[in-house]
Amino acid sequence: MYARREYCINCHLCEVYCVAAHSKSRDVWKAFKREGLRGTHRLRVEERRPESLPVHCRHCDEPQCVQGCISGAMVKDPETGIVYCHEDKCVGCWTCVASCPYGAVRPGYRNGRPVALKCDLCRDLLEPACVAHCPNRALVYEGGTT
Amino acid sequence: MRYVIIGNSVAAINACQGIRELDKEGPITIVSAEKYYAYGRPLISYWLEGKTGEDKMPYLPPDFYTRHNINVLLGRKALRIHWERQEVELDDGSRLPYDRLLIATGGKAIVPPLEGLQEEDYVTFLNYDDARRLAELAHPGKEAVILGAGPSGLKAMESLVSRGLKVTMVELAPRIWSPVLDTEAATLVTSFLREKGVRVILEDTILGGSRKEGGKLKLNLKSGKELEAGLLVVAIGVRPNVELLEQAPGVTLKRGVVVDEYLNVGLPGVFAAGDVVDGNPPLLPHAAAQGRLAGRNMAGAREKYKGSLPYNALGFLGLHIISMGITNCEPGQGYEILVQKEENERVYRKLVLQNNRLIGALFINRLERAGLYRWLIEEKIDVLPFKDKLLQDDFGFLDLPPALWEARLKE
């Protein structure tokens, strides 16, 4: 997955749909209004008008967030290459926040616990929600491999 | 190829992964003095606080060992190594032959001489057993004294405070966590601690003490003060655990074991990784990185360990700190310091620059994108073109020349 920043329109809808895709209900409204997940997006849009840039996990070959994880919550799936966080195992020490050279892991709070928020490429969906909902095709997903 | 790994923490486990990247077959045996499957040492405070459970302690899923043909000997100590015969002698008398050996024995808690006190009078705070011992002793309302206000002392403090103990910290240095926090940062953190009801005693230490009637400890401080405590935790640091390497031929021991750039200790087939290595900061990410590389080199690779600056993330009682590189220095001597403060929010962000290169960063309570700064440090990037933007709240790639990042984000 990568961004074509010349087409990023700073709408932040990727963030909105990221939150929804990682909610219980998978519904934008419920995620924000009932599940209290505002701000729990895993990618972030940088903003320097007129420019904007979605920054998300690169799913590195040698992920430093995995290397630095104290609990073993952050893992790289050997088959898909997806780097993701077992949120129930994460204790919120934020070593991953300090590790990621892209600044792509966010210190967050979910279900009453501090957890590292990081892109998992919506592992259980066909296409990451941010890509599917980008209104201007600024996000490109070339699935399967990393 | 037979692999033996002494130690069963993060360096050891990453070594297994490193080995298995190149050698899927060779049997691996882990000798673990502790009776637990590998867990991240820093987790113990979270366990003690109840923020994570016993089931979540293991660093890896339980099937990792079987899937990778790794034999773990739990609760087994390596007594000595027969270097010429390439055998490790265990405490049950058995001997383990090896072709490749990794020393990943980590560190030992440092305990200063405490006159009048016995081993059962204090607890160190390094491993799971320490935490379990504390769990039995730490009852709400008890008064605890922690010697040492560094990272492990602070984490111990957090656990005990959240278990309802009254905590006093005693630190010899003029401020807490002095290698990392400058005066201002330390003052900020100390005032936060005091607000949380933690007593912090600086420029003082415990010389000894005695157990009084009723089981309480009376502690004598260097300043002449006396403290009463129901519990004493000693957390002043760790020392590399090099016992097995004493008298090994061709091996240099300084504070830790000296390794070459391939992490070899100077004996054929013998490597070391993690806290036991001389000069390696006793931090988890560094142990993991070394472990993996040592594993790969044990399995035939010949890769150099580049090392990285120490960095650490530490949180307690809701306050969070990330530090990286050199953080504790004052302006002058070629350093340029950039600081952002928001006193109400207890936010403190400090960047240390030298010749327009970032060499250190300290973030308190505003950590977003801390890793970006670490990247700037590690890559020695000239920050002059965007120096004024570095401490903006939403600092990011768009503040940097695209040549630095555009291609990286498209890889």
Add this chain to the structure above:
Amino acid sequence: MSAIRMNPPEFRVVRDEEKCIKCLVCVRQCGFEAQQYDPEEDRVYSLDENCVACQRCVCLCPTRALRIERNPVPYKLNAHWTPEHIHNINKQAATGGVLLTGMGNDKPYPAYFDRLLLNASQVTNPSIDPLREPMELRTYLGSRPDYLGGEKDRYFGPTPLVPIETPIMFTAISYGAISHQAFEALARAAKAYGTLFNTGEGGLPEDLYEYADHAIVQVASGRFGVHSEYLNAARVIEIKIGQGAKPGIGGHLPGEKITASIAATRMIPEGTDALSPAPHHDIYSIEDLRQLILTLKEATRYTKPVSVKIAAVHNVAAIASGIARAGADIIAIDGFRGGTGAAPLMIRDHVGIPIELAIAAVDQRLREEGIRNRVSLVAAGGFRSSADVVKAIALGADAVYIGTAALVALGCHLCQKCYTGKCSWGIATQDPYKTRRLNPEIGAERLYNLLHGWSHEIKEMLGGMGINSIESLRGNRLHLRGVGLTEAELKLLGVKHAGEGM
């Protein structure tokens, strides 16, 4: 200046607070600062007076929490003094300026397309199913000889015919009036579908020369961006005399919109106003026009047909005759509904004539004079659907230009604020924060789809009439019937009233 805001807001933003998740997409996307956020109060609110009802926020809101409503104006009812007149007077009383607007005439003048109906075959002549049988929409634009072999008689030699795969082209919209992204979308779609786009008077940006083979390049009164390579790269050259939205007046692209790229394309200094004079200063007669036509043909070695575009005005038939005789290969006629990036409101809404009448009159006149073969006739100005296209061709056009319809496909919601340069949809703006909203890849796809849909519908309508080629429809007014039209209108359109037989 008075501090009283005399005009109440035209629209109001209705936000369903229950649905709103405060994601702020509306605030970030509004081009007119009508959507606001107050972080202190954590409140999203609206400045209704800024809202132009462009619908950008409505379309992007993920929870559909927004609706724009017309703000009811509780003036005393007055059929003569409408709120619009009152508001316009207030604006001018405040500024002393000319009222400006964008897009086409929006007044309720008759739309003859809506008073014309098409024929279909029943029993005595078979209809054709375009999915089963060949159906030809390819149209050749240019001048035909008076008789077979007659090309040799022409003093200035023939220019080649230009085929288009559907009788629909994209009209002249300049780079500058619209963003590079919108311009590129038009060019890409034209190439993909096998039709033509029109550069307008702003030249062809260097990076889009790969589409020049599908470009009609304009030579207008300002001569912006005209150079030898530009003319020779094109497929067709068009002399722009007039424009349906503002017949008789020139153009003015303000300096703020003249970015480096637009300046380079137009060959003018960056940041200077681009002024198109009302007339070509070298054209005051048909003879002068002939000189320019021949100059352009000479410059391109007679490899490019030359089109002359005029606004539909009262004397359009005679003017068209003159243009045909001046050596033009194509005449483009732009009706009073034609759009623009900026026009004085009074001109836009009160000058020109409907394209339906103009086409009928011009086709009739050229036939009567026996010179209809010398030119292709392109109709423009407010084509809203494939039915409008079919009716225009039956009235006598060879092909049509679409402009507004194409922009709608690109996202335009006809807020008519093009002249402000603030277009929220990234079309009529050069603000880099907004132009990026139009991904040319998506734009080209949508335009291609539109051409595809309309072309298919045209085939269906042709098949229904028992015709298998668009050529057979051209000027075939027997396929049209008027409804509710006066004798004069029927006569001018050359159609019978509905109910009359063949």
